[in-house]
Amino acid sequence: MNLLQASGIRRTYGSLQVLKGIDLEVKKGEVVAIVGPSGAGKSTFLHILGTLDRPDEGQVLIEGVNVFTQKDKDLAKFRNEKIGFIFQFHNLLAEFTALENTCMPGYINGLGNEKEIISRGKELLEMLGLSGRMDHLPSQLSGGEQQRVAVARALLNKPSIVLADEPSGNLDSHNALDLHQLFFKLRDDFGQTFVIVTHNEELAEMADRRLVMQDGMMLP
Numbered sequence: 001m002n003l004l005q006a007s008g009i010r011r012t013y014g015s016l017q018v019l020k021g022i023d024l025e026v027k028k029g030e031v032v033a034i035v036g037p038s039g040a041g042k043s044t045f046l047h048i049l050g051t052l053d054r055p056d057e058g059q060v061l062i063e064g065v066n067v068f069t070q071k072d073k074d075l076a077k078f079r080n081e082k083i084g085f086i087f088q089f090h091n092l093l094a095e096f097t098a099l100e101n102t103c104m105p106g107y108i109n110g111l112g113n114e115k116e117i118i119s120r121g122k123e124l125l126e127m128l129g130l131s132g133r134m135d136h137l138p139s140q141l142s143g144g145e146q147q148r149v150a151v152a153r154a155l156l157n158k159p160s161i162v163l164a165d166e167p168s169g170n171l172d173s174h175n176a177l178d179l180h181q182l183f184f185k186l187r188d189d190f191g192q193t194f195v196i197v198t199h200n201e202e203l204a205e206m207a208d209r210r211l212v213m214q215d216g217m218m219l220p
């Protein structure tokens with residue numbers, strides 16, 4: 001069974017047809033990269049896969065659940081439990097430490113008690129080489145460190161799938177490579193599944209599949 005299956009996804013903004021019927025199947029443990037020119041609809045598609053936006057037509061199954069048949073409240077719970085997000089700008093909360101930011105998805109959904117959540121957060125930050133940075137605020141971290149905290153936060157609830165939108169777009173080439181290698185390590189060690197929208201060809205070439213979107217369609 002596919003971990004994620006999207007079929008016939010269409011999305012229109014006003015008179016602009018942004019997605020023109022897109023299909024995608026992703027297996028557990030796959031790293032799929034989506035590339036394509038600016039304005040092709042990549043981010044729009046990723047937002048729909050992440051249930052942050054609803055399509056006009058088409059369906060998305062994640063672990064067999066037809067996600068958009070759920071009401072908004074149930075969908076939000078499903079999203080927090082099953083999907084991890086990494087964005088170009090990490091969106092860490094400035095007034096919270098690295099550990100507090102990492103633990104945030106656990107507090108929102110109440111998965112486990114506070115002690116368990118903190119223990120998982122610490123374990124992730126240690127794994128990502130941030131054991132000495134747990135009590136730092138985002139402003140006290142380098143760009144690469146901030147993005148690794150965002151990765152730890154994305155993994156906190158043990159999501160089925162991680163969706164990343166230009167995750168290394170704001171990093172220098174050294175930190176970008178480190179981050180890309182981290183994704184593949186997480187895949188190899190834990191079977192973590194990723195769909196990554198990127199303009200970084202090096203990352204796209206490393207992926208199990210490199211898909212190209214153009215003008216609202218997936219090229220064959």
Ligand SMILES: Nc1ncnc2c1ncn2[C@@H]1O[C@H](COP(=O)(O)OP(=O)(O)OP(=O)(O)O)[C@@H](O)[C@H]1O
Binds near residue numbers: 036
């Ligand atoms: N909320 C919105 N309202 C209106 N138009 C939108 C909205 N979101 C996206 N669009 C339009 O949809 C098209 C696709 O945008 P999208 O961000 O998905 O492209 P992209 O392939 O991710 O581009 P980039 O590589 O530059 O990030 C663009 O023309 C954009 O202006």
